[in-house]
Amino acid sequence: MLKEKMLKVLNEQINAEQYSAMLYLAMSAYFNDKGLPGFANWMYVQYQEESSHANKFFNYVVERGEKVELGAIKQVPTTWEGIIDVYEATLEHEQMVTGLINNLMDVAVAESDHAAQSFLRWFVDEQVEEEANVQQILDTLKLIDGQGNGIFLLDREMRQRIFVDDTLAAK
Ligand code: FEO
Numbered sequence: 001m002l003k004e005k006m007l008k009v010l011n012e013q014i015n016a017e018q019y020s021a022m023l024y025l026a027m028s029a030y031f032n033d034k035g036l037p038g039f040a041n042w043m044y045v046q047y048q049e050e051s052s053h054a055n056k057f058f059n060y061v062v063e064r065g066e067k068v069e070l071g072a073i074k075q076v077p078t079t080w081e082g083i084i085d086v087y088e089a090t091l092e093h094e095q096m097v098t099g100l101i102n103n104l105m106d107v108a109v110a111e112s113d114h115a116a117q118s119f120l121r122w123f124v125d126e127q128v129e130e131e132a133n134v135q136q137i138l139d140t141l142k143l144i145d146g147q148g149n150g151i152f153l154l155d156r157e158m159r160q161r162i163f164v165d166d167t168l169a170a171k
Helices: 004-033 039-061 081-112 114-142 148-158
Strands: none
Touching: 004 039, 004 081, 039 081, 039 114, 039 148, 081 114, 114 148
16 A cells, blocks of 8 residues: 555656666667677666666555556657767766655655655665766766777676666565
């Protein structure tokens, strides 16, 4: 059982996480098209992570005995002006998501929903990590300053990223 406002924002967050997943999938497609398989892989893992976030919210709404309402996912952008532009858009997007998670927490506090607060804490921590990871990549990209050698090496490093479903360990 969830209060109406809490259910509404949780359902909206499922949609927001699915939008994030599609956004990063589009970025993965963009990098594949640009001949950057490592960056494409990094974004594909990002897509998998966001799908797992959507699923975590989905399962939570079900666990609280409520009905999930899925809405249409907004069209995502499909092109950017280069690697830095992609990661700047990613950082901006994650900062926006942090705002959404904070708002969810505010609602949980206002509704005295202690269980939801406990559930949301995982996402509060996750957002700190997300923003820090993206910021670090952006810093490296700025240091490389578009030079071929640096991009080549970073792309090779990005190829190593694999998807680990942290949402399962957190349960
Ligand atoms: Fe689901 Fe990147 O936050």
